[in-house]
Amino acid sequence: MREVYIVEGVRTPIAKSGKRSWFANIRADDLAALVINEVLERAGITGKKREQVDDVILGGTYLMKEMGSNIGRYAAIMAGMPYRTAGCTVDRLCGGGLQSIAFGVSSIAMGWSDLIIAGGVQHMTHLPMLSGVDPNPGLGRFCDPNMVRMGYTAEMVARKFNISREKQDQMAVESHAKAHKATVEGLFRDEILPVTADVPTEDGSAKKMLVDRDQGIRPGATMESLSQLKPVFMEDEIATVTAGNSSQTNDAAAVVLIAGKEKIKELGLKPRLKLAGYAVIGVDPALMGIGPAFAIPRVLKQAAMTKEQIDLWEINEAFASQAVYCTEELGIRNHPLLNPRGSGIALGHPLGCTGARIVTTIMHEMPYYNAKYAVESMCIGHGQGAAAIWEWVG
Incomplete structure (x- = not known):
């Protein structure tokens, strides 16, 4: 198989979904088109060279309205890509x-393509959680039917594995503190494409704003302030999962440019990351959040590596309960480079975009922290986990 590398990556800022989202007046396909054009510009693939892009692959979910009818293809067209550039949605x-x-990566490795843009987009202001979802009424014959509610599964993880409210809130405080520090120090600047947006105001009008940072970071989050929040997914006396120790819902897009070794040489590109391993695995849907605790050992075995060889860990914080469990189970909860710039709780979790956002962040983190290997992992709704090992080659 051919050698394949990530050569560039970029993301939009992450807006907090809702009526006051900074991206409330921008469509998902337009957000995706912006980062498609930017990743090519940063790589120096302009003019006729753009015709060499074979495919645009975008992740997303709740695929209806502006996210529907193959947003991967629509976004490529909206980016002004040549008609020959195909597009699909995952x-x-x-x-x-x-x-x-x-x-x-797989397509290029097999020789089916040479140059691909891949990533994800999600607009949870326009398509909120569970938009268009119609669970099968017979679901209860196969699993806990409440598994369609992600907050419920977070509570189930907290209860089964005795993850305290204090541990969850502590992770949330750390996430916001790290994300705020990284923002103040300008550590996200190189990975973010500033976006000019018509941002909603309190009086119902809109004002032009250059959005160049993430909207949901709360630098004032403390154990005391989070302790005042009531559980939102279950309300009995042992409920622990709150809005404060859960990820946000968000609007954002992120993509990377993937190229084979031969195309890199032809176009004068610079290889940065190599995918050293990728694994997915299923788990009990009612305990959705435990996915990384199983996907990570699987990908390490696949790559014939141990966790001691990993310098940097990016484990998405869908909920603090599951992120605490997974990182404790893996023995990395106190690793100095565990989500060093915050994760889903502070930065947000724009579902189909998150995996690409994390790759983009990793690409900028690894040289900064002098990391050779990084692991990216996330839990996945309905009981799955995914994990990747990235090798720095830049």
Whole structure:
């Protein structure tokens, strides 16, 4: 098989979904088109060279309205790509962005393509959680039917594995603190494409704003402030999962440019990351969040590596309960480079975009922290986990 590398990556800022989302007045396909054009510009693939892009693969979920009818193809067209550049859409829920990149790497490795843009997009203001979802009424014959509610599964993980409210809130405080520090120090600047948007105001009008940072980071989050929040998914006396120790819902897009060794040489590109391993696995849907605890050992075995060889860990914080469990189970909860710039709780979790957002962040983190190997992992709705090992080659 051919050698394949990530040569560039970029993301939009991450807006917090809702009526006051900074991206409330921008469509998902337009967000995706912006990062498609930017990743090519950064790589120096302009003019006629754009015709060499074979495919655009985008992860996403709730694929209806502006996210529907193959947003991967629509976004490519909206980016002004040549008609010969194909496009498709991948739905592995929270793992869609990473799965799209894995598909792109695989296609080039097999010799079916040479140059691919892959990533993900999600607009949860326009398509909120569970948009268009119609669970099968017979679901209860096969699993806990409440598994369609992600907050419920987070509570189930907290209860089964005795993850305390204190541990969950502590992870949330750490996430916001790290994300705020990284923002203040300008550590996200190189990975973010600033976007000019018509941002909603309190009086119902809109104002022009250059969005160049993530919207949901709360630098004032403390154990005391989070302790005041009531559980939102279950309300009995042992409920622990709150809005404060859960990821946000968000609007964002992120893509990377993937190229084979021969195409890199031809176009004068610079290889940065190599996918050293990728694995997915299923788990009990009612305990959805435990996926990384099983996917990571699987991908390490696949790559014939141990966790001691991993310098940097990016484990998405869908909920603090599951992220605490997984990182403790793996023995990395206190690793100095565990989500060093925050994760889903502070930055947000725009579902189909998240996996690509994390790859983009990793690409900029690894040289900064002098990391050779990084692991990216996330739990996935309906009981799955995904994990990838990235090798820095830049």
